[in-house]
Amino acid sequence: MWKVVILICVSMCHYSTTNNVTANSDRNLLIVNGTVITINERPYQVALNFHYIPFIYADFVCGGVIIGKKWILTAAHCLDKAKVVRAGTSCSTWWGKMFNMKETYVHPNYTRVPLRNDVAILELDEDIEYSDEIQPIEMMTGLEKIPDNEDDYEIVVSGYGLPSFKSKEEDCGLKKIVVKTISRDECKQHYKTLLDNQICAINKTSSTCQGDSGGPLTMTAWDNGKIKLFLMGISSFGDDCKVNEPMVFSYIPSFLGWIKYITKL
């Protein structure tokens, strides 16, 4: 299946400089060295597919996140190819429930080179029915109280992406990695064009990879006396799936005003 994706990529990916941040699909992220999970663990994760033919295989493009009954967040650069949303599935190309898009809203300041404001909102043409496999996640405001106990504080990224750079391996499964965020200054040493509305995370042995773009970065924080998950970022790009290199995310609190203006959530 990846052959198709890779062929599309060869004809569409024009940007490949090492230090310049680009929307090269080669940098659309999948997870290297992640832990395989089922959708029940991250029911707000969705897959974006290239087309929809009932009961027939549909190519996978990107990840996305459910934030409301008819609202999905993803990366703006995913909209080149993404046509339908597949929710409630542990496999990016089969099962789950498909939704058509009624409208797409790309961030007005989105740029491809360098890749900035890489956020888009998808409005579905019907309401999502929530279940154990399909749930929304609350967006982080930036005012949350972070748990003092380190064991309670966890930042996780998930996706259906490739297990290695330009991999041809067929693997539709959902994976996650636990990551640590790093300072913007440290990240700027890798990606010079970074803005304040981008946040970076790293893991020594794992990385996001092609196909992970648009998916959720989550963090734990206090909410009414309980520790709960919040959406902290949307996967944007990385450095060719290399482990121990920063992965870059659009930082949700910076985009909250625009997202609420569009969705009225």
Ligand SMILES: *[C@@H]1O[C@H](CO)[C@@H](O)[C@H](O)[C@H]1NC(C)=O
């Ligand atoms: C980044 O892009 C600029 C403008 O396109 C170019 O002049 C520069 O050489 C690029 N830098 C690298 C490291 O590729």
Ligand SMILES: *[C@@H]1O[C@H](CO)[C@@H](O)[C@H](O)[C@H]1NC(C)=O
């Ligand atoms: C886009 O950028 C302009 C200029 O910096 C800014 O005034 C505007 O608020 C931005 N739009 C959004 C939706 O953030």
Ligand SMILES: *[C@@H]1O[C@H](CO)[C@@H](O)[C@H](O)[C@H]1NC(C)=O
């Ligand atoms: C990196 O990922 C590995 C494997 O998923 C995990 O065991 C480890 O705790 C992670 N490291 C950090 C710093 O989050």
Ligand SMILES: *[C@@H]1O[C@H](CO)[C@@H](O)[C@H](O)[C@H]1NC(C)=O
């Ligand atoms: C995956 O993780 C293992 C152990 O954590 C490490 O030895 C290996 O190098 C990692 N794979 C890659 C591609 O980095």
